[in-house]
Amino acid sequence: DIQMTQSPSTLSASVGDRVTITCRASQSISSWLAWYQQKPGKAPKLLIYKASSLESGVPSRFSGSGSGTEFTLTISSLQPDDFATYYCQQYNSYLGTFGQGTKVEIK
């Protein structure tokens, strides 16, 4: 099975900061990667699909890049609404493994 490893697990940042979260796959998944945002008590929200495609309605400060085994989610200028937990998910094999999550906290 494909394992997904996110880093860091926790990230402390300030409003306006540029934030980057990394997700590594244990084997190549081409570009079959999605990023989600989740706030406490809420369902996840799709941000990015196919590694770099922005979901409709998601602010352009979110971007995704990468292919193969290494992927990044970048928030160009962190906003108050962005403090949340972020998950990557691979779907190269329909066994849709999630990363363990990255919590973005207020510094």
Next chain:
Amino acid sequence: EVQLVESGGGLVQPGGSLRLSCAASGFTFSSYSMNWVRQAPGKGLEWVSYISSSSSTIYYADSVKGRFTISRDNAKNSLYLQMNSLRDEDTAVYYCARDLIVGGGSGSSSYWGQGTLVTVSS
């Protein structure tokens, strides 16, 4: 408006069974593949199961294979998860989620329900 509403959660003893339902509205249910994803209290997301739009393709996570059964009724716009031989570690909020694109295969879920809590405890 796309809506997914889960139901059927509750408290069940280890070894027991439960059937979750997900009622879909606001889109052509029969055109989309669906997933169940769960989240244990204070933990991360765990993909559980996938079913294609026609039910021809089904996948399970190793952790539930042989115990859980996913199904759908396109005439009733409903998705199901039959959970048998439940264990303490199955305690979680269970979400149903719709694939991003018609026909499925994107692997990403663009719409999620609010979740239903399953608690396995004696």
